[in-house]
Each structure stands twice: as C-alpha cells, then as structure tokens.
Amino acid sequence: MKDRLSVWFPAGLLLLLALLTFWLDRMVQVPMPKKDGSSRHDPDYWVENFTATRMGLDGMPLHVLVAGKMLHYPDDDSTYLTRPHLTQYAKGQPPVHIEALKGQVSSNGENAYFTGDVKVTREAAPGKSELNMTTSYLHVVPDREFAETDREVTIRDATTRVSGTGMELNSKTRIIKLLSRVKGQHVKPPHK
Secondary structure, eight states: OHHHHHHHHHHHHHHHHHHHHHHHHHHHSOOOOOTTSTTSOOOSEEEEEEEEEEEOTTSSEEEEEEEEEEEEETTTTEEEEESOEEEEEETTEEEEEEEOSEEEEOTTSSOEEEEEEEEEEEOOBTTBOOEEEEEEEEEEEGGGTEEEEEEEEEEEOSSEEEEEEEEEEETTTTEEEEEEEEEEEEOOOOOO
16 A cells, blocks of 8 residues: 555646646636637727717706717727817806817716817807917816816917916816916007
C-alpha cells in the first residue's frame, strides 16, 4: 500500500497542479469578442434631417433638437450629430439657440456636447437686444438649463463685446459667468 501511495501521490499532485494551471490560464485570458457585432463601432441606425422635441408637463416645448444627420453606435450607446441646432424655451424668456458643426449626446440624453464653430443666440426681447456667443466647444445640460465651456468665448449684444476663457451659462437665471482672461468693451448707443 505504501508503494501505491508513493506512486499515486506525485501523479495526483501533478494532476492538481495541471488543473490549477488551466484554471489560472482561463482567469487571466482576455475574453473573446462577441460575434454579435456589439464590440464594433458601427452605427446601428442613422436618421437624416430629424427633429426631436421634449415637452413639459404643460404641453409646451422645453427644447427642440434638429440635426442634418444623427448616428447611433450600440457599443457605447453614443449618438453623434451633424449640424445640430438646439432651441431652449422658458416661460417669459426669449428662446436660446445653440448651433455647431458637430454634436454628441450622452447615452442617457442628459448631456449634449457641441463642437466646431459653436454659436449661441438669445433672441431679442422687449428692452433686450439680441445676444450672440461664439466658442469652439460647449457642454450643455438641457434639463438643468446649464451650459459651460473651458475654451475661449466671445459675447456680443447691441452695446457690449466681452471675451474670456471659460464660461458658465445658467439659462434659468440668464446669468453668464466668464471664468478667466476677461476683456470687455461697452459702446454707448447713439441718441435718437
């Protein structure tokens, strides 16, 4: 019996070591990509010349998003836009328009990112002239009526030109906060 144990013990130990090596190898291997196409960055659908409207509880539009083209990618649930135009509405306030060459919407739809020749326009209202902003990048949170950029921005209205780097815009309060290197010029309107 002792002879059998001395023969089988090293064989059993080698088998256990082989099983442990096999298990460790499986644990550290990179998983094989799925063959369903979900790991590829190809659009699963696209829409051309589309309009999406988000309505409030009162049935009035809160914001309208229009784009020349929208592409959706299932691997990261991202949505890319060509020539996006977002219009935000608030009761008693003039509409605010945001346009750019490109845009991206987060998977949950809570964030929108505008890039390339970004233009923000607040329409004129009684006692207020039209306000225009330009920048190269703008992050917008439509439901919070908030926008921000860390890039250079220029703001113009009928009598003022202000520029700076970094900006926060609260559309509810209509407060614009420039964060650094602010320069401004105010021109007195001519008397009529």
